Amino acid sequence: MLSAQVEYQIKVLNFQADNGFQHKSKKVGLEMIEHLGEINDWEVITSVDTTDITMKNLNRFDVIVFNNNCGNAGPIFSKAQQEVLQNYINNGGGFVGIHCAGAIWEEGGGFQNWYEKLVGTRLVAHPKVQRAKLIIENKNHIATSHLPNEWVITDEWHTFSSNPRNDVNVLMSLDESSYVGESKMGGDHPFTWCQYYDGGRSFFTSLGHTVEIYSDKNYQKLIEGGIIWASGLSEENLKLPVLEGLIVDLNADYGITLESGDRISSWKNNVENSIIKSFNKQDQGRKELGSGMPRLELNIAALNGHNAVVFHRQELINENEDAFDHLITGSGYTWFSIMSVYEQVSGKPGVNSFFGNLRNTNVDKQGHYEGFWAGLSDDNQVWMGSRNAIEGGLWNDNNPHVLNHQPLETNTYYLVIGRMGDGVNKVQIELFINSITAVAKKMFPINQNANSSKMVIGQERDATNHPGFESFDGEIARFLIYERPLSNNELKKTIEYLMKTYNIKK
Known part of the structure; x- marks a missing residue:
């Protein structure tokens, strides 16, 4: 499988607490992540309980998977739990959102806006379940490298509140000519993407409505690759091959402190225990x-x-x-x-x-x-x-x-x-x-x-x-x-x- 090159045991919280629509595929979704954990020797903990969202608990995990958990009927998290999730991402945590994780609508306040940016957008509407064609835009990513250039599959084809393309790295998009529906995205319809966001890593796919898709090998590898990428241990993010003598490692994906929007006040050196701590703004x-x-x-x-x-x-x-x-x-x-x-x-x-x-x-x-x-x-x-x-x-x-x-x-x-x-x-x-x-x-x-x-x-x-x-x-x-x-x-x-x-x- 994809993670055979990864020696570190990834720790995954397979999370499905929700407040809204109940998918028939919920159970098989949890089982799929557990299966991926077994074949990859990951540590997978499954939870449907929001009381598990504490800083002490989340600090154990490399990745939290929001596994097709809808939040369209009311809030899922308390204010304290919302803060824990934000701190987890701020501190370099990995997030994988599957399908209805994009329909958590009722958290309110600043967290709602933050969460939708973490996902990349919000799910809005969809036609009936049907076959459609996905276009693989990035074949170099660990989550999509196994896929054909065009992938035809049956699922639910959501439209979104906004097109996330300018803010994320789009991995695959939906060919809008390949399915029937009143609501579409005007010809540019991203459907799976990843991004570095607010100190952490976020991978989201809108795929995941049907029971059948969770047994599809291509889909399993997609989610597997997304988890590996979000953990920080994908091929793109393995450690530098030479560490001896390294005294400065400035990486724009990590250690950035922002001020006044997108302006950088500090860039942290990622070399541990270095006397060279960070590079900071100069006003003098x-x-x-x-x-x-x-x-x-x-x-x-x-x-x-x-x-x-x-x-x-x-x-x-x-x-x-x-x-x-x-x-x-x-x-x-x-x-x-x-x-x-x-x-x-x-x-x-x-x-x-x-x-x-x-x-x-x-x-x-x-x-x-x-x-x-x-x-x-x-x-x-x-x-x-x-x-x-x-x-x-x-x-x-x-x-x-x-x-x-x-x-x-x-x-x-x-x-x-x-x-x-x-x-x-x-x-x-x-x-x-x-x-x-x-x-x-x-x-x-x-x-x-x-x-x-x-x-x-x-x-x-x-x-x-x-x-x-x-x-x-x-x-x-x-x-x-x-x-x-x-x-x-x-x-x-x-x-x-x-x-x-x-x-x-x-």
């Missing part, structure tokens, strides 16, 4: 407070449904002054950036940085051009470099300009990589794009007395004297820093993992 030097916060873009189809942070002359800063010093004084480094670029806004010519920790003499009168960074030319040629504090100036032998002369295309996602060797004499700096083959390289003389500054994402340094002036315009979905040069074999494995996870094309 800006005329308008909060204007330096990038925004969060959710569920990008081209990235297999992952999120990205959108920078428009904005930055997030880690305040640890010394966390990265050793990377340019002998240890070496490797960094990875899943990113896309926009048209660059005029600033300092050729310096549109997407990260850096430079210390420059003209800022604090203490440093002398030291640190490492990367950015784009005005026409989106990507470059990287290190600075050793021996010589000033923008580019020279002590401040090498490692440049790829082929511009990146706008609105296309790339994997950009930089690597600097270890040692105390001269080492090699290499730039890679979507490949193990370097597109540019130069030598760099090590100075063991160099002392870089704070690390910034979206800018070349803690530029309080001109925030946004040397920043880039574009997106970053994942950003990694290792405190050592990865071997070619490690580099290859990590490139393969990231390109598969984020659907990056060679």
